[in-house]
Amino acid sequence: MGYNINREIKKIKERVGEERVISALSGGVDSSVATILAYRAGVNLEAYFIDDYFRKKDEYIFVRNIFAPLGIDVKLESIQDEMLAVLEGVSDNTQKRSKFRHVFYNTFGKLIRLSGAGCLIQGTIKADQKMLEKGQLQHNVGVDFGKYGIKKVIEPLSELYKHEVREVARELGLPKEISERQPFPGPGLLLRCLGEIKKEKIDLIREGLAVAEEELASYNPFQVVVAISDDLVCSMRDRAVPDKYMLIVRAVESRDAMTAKGIIPSQELKDRLEDKLMNISNKVGRVLWDPTNKPPATIEYI
Ligand code: XMP
Numbered sequence: 001m002g003y004n005i006n007r008e009i010k011k012i013k014e015r016v017g018e019e020r021v022i023s024a025l026s027g028g029v030d031s032s033v034a035t036i037l038a039y040r041a042g043v044n045l046e047a048y049f050i051d052d053y054f055r056k057k058d059e060y061i062f063v064r065n066i067f068a069p070l071g072i073d074v075k076l077e078s079i080q081d082e083m084l085a086v087l088e089g090v091s092d093n094t095q096k097r098s099k100f101r102h103v104f105y106n107t108f109g110k111l112i113r114l115s116g117a118g119c120l121i122q123g124t125i126k127a128d129q130k131m132l133e134k135g136q137l138q139h140n141v142g143v144d145f146g147k148y149g150i151k152k153v154i155e156p157l158s159e160l161y162k163h164e165v166r167e168v169a170r171e172l173g174l175p176k177e178i179s180e181r182q183p184f185p186g187p188g189l190l191l192r193c194l195g196e197i198k199k200e201k202i203d204l205i206r207e208g209l210a211v212a213e214e215e216l217a218s219y220n221p222f223q224v225v226v227a228i229s230d231d232l233v234c235s236m237r238d239r240a241v242p243d244k245y246m247l248i249v250r251a252v253e254s255r256d257a258m259t260a261k262g263i264i265p266s267q268e269l270k271d272r273l274e275d276k277l278m279n280i281s282n283k284v285g286r287v288l289w290d291p292t293n294k295p296p297a298t299i300e301y302i
């Protein structure tokens with residue numbers, strides 16, 4: 001793939017010099033590789049995990065525990081209240097993405113000002129750029145960084161696709177939990193909440209994703225997605241009043257996320273997963289399996 005790790009590490013060192021660098025570390029393979037490259041470059045690095053309420057279950061603990069033995073002390077910056085205050089009640093999908101992006105980079109702007117850092121390092125990859133070109137607002141590309149006081153942004157993976165980033169991760173000796181990890185979008189669970197953003201809906205998909213990822217692991221999927229309906233539906237839990245949410249589950253095979261094949265589970269697995277998802281909360285009334293390929297669909301819902 002023509003990617004030379006040592007050359008990239010050298011380039012980071014040259015661009016950063018003695019300045020402090022802040023890394024946006026979500027725990028996905030892209031941001032993890034970008035962070036490790038900066039660490040290997042020996043720059044003055046601070047890695048932040050931003051908890052914006054749209055992360056996976058127990059995600060900060062996972063990230064901290066992966067990076068501590070590698071010599072990186074990942075700091076937690078919780079912006080849950082701020083993010084929820086901005087996003088709860090929003091139904092328009094473009095607004096969801098743009099408001100998320102604003103709060104996200106505003107946070108990094110503040111961290112940069114407070115720490116006196118000179119730049120931000122992030123794991124933007126080629127697919128992010130391609131998605132933007134296809135008209136989908138990405139959380140990390142096309143951002144007016146200057147507006148947030150972020151003067152320099154380093155993106156050492158911007159020419160690579162996901163499978164190539166995984167190769168770099170393996171070469172760097174990152175643990176399998178990272179190099180083989182399923183992708184998770186920057187705006188996280190936000191992209192899986194249909195209709196109005198509500199805290200209780202996010203809580204349900206966070207729990208649902210943990211269950212679905214575990215149950216579907218035997219299929220070795222590229223990505224598992226659990227989304228939630230906005231309209232309330234009937235179920236045998238309460239026949240008279242449609243007052244339950246519908247969880248939508250999908251698992252896909254893919255190499256680079258540009259195309260994907262929807263997985264159809266066995267009857268046995270579907271039944272077991274359905275039971276487990278219904279058990280998360282009596283607010284769940286139905287489970288819908290979505291095996292649509294990409295194209296025509298996208299992997300995420302928003
Ligand atoms: P779609 O839904 O466009 O997703 O088929 C393709 C891949 O990109 C991820 N994705 C995102 N990742 N910021 C990200 O970091 C985003 O705004 C974003 N939107 C989609 C998605 O999870 C899938 O792996």
